[in-house]
Amino acid sequence: MExxxxxxxxxxxxxxxxxxxxTMPTLSKTTVxxxxxLFLERGAVQQLVIDEKNARxxxxxxxxxxxxxxxxxxxxxxxxxxxxxxxxxxxxxxxVHAVEISYSGVCxxxxxx
Numbered sequence: 839m840e841x842x843x844x845x846x847x848x849x850x851x852x853x854x855x856x857x858x859x860x861t862m863p864t865l866s867k868t869t870v871x872x873x874x875x876l877f878l879e880r881g882a883v884q885q886l887v888i889d890e891k892n893a894r895x896x897x898x899x900x901x902x903x904x905x906x907x908x909x910x911x912x913x914x915x916x917x918x919x920x921x922x923x924x925x926x927x928x929x930x931x932x933x934v935h936a937v938e939i940s941y942s943g944v945c946x947x948x949x950x951x
Contacts, residue, residue: 903939909948
């Protein structure tokens with residue numbers, strides 16, 4: 839959890855493993871995966887599914903969206919979204935467990951290059 843709190847870059851399991859393994863030689867990717875799943879179950883992190891092969895983890899569990907740059911791969915938090923985006927009309931009958939709002943495109947830095 840300390841790594842996620844200090845590195846709010848929406849890291850992947852591989853990125854977390856590579857960052858921690860030099861100081862924790864007995865750490866395995868399985869341990870990272872299992873720990874993140876425990877954090878997910880407890881509501882301590884959010885999982886962002888980028889595509890079938892890539893997931894990233896966000897320690898900020900408040901209501902917010904994400905912007906994913908298709909050029910560099912960075913994920914940016916988007917705050918101050920309309921609260922209506924996080925709600926369904928009451929007459930749908932759905933029981934919502936999670937809302938994910940993601941925008942994709944090219945970030946300003948990549949667009950300028």
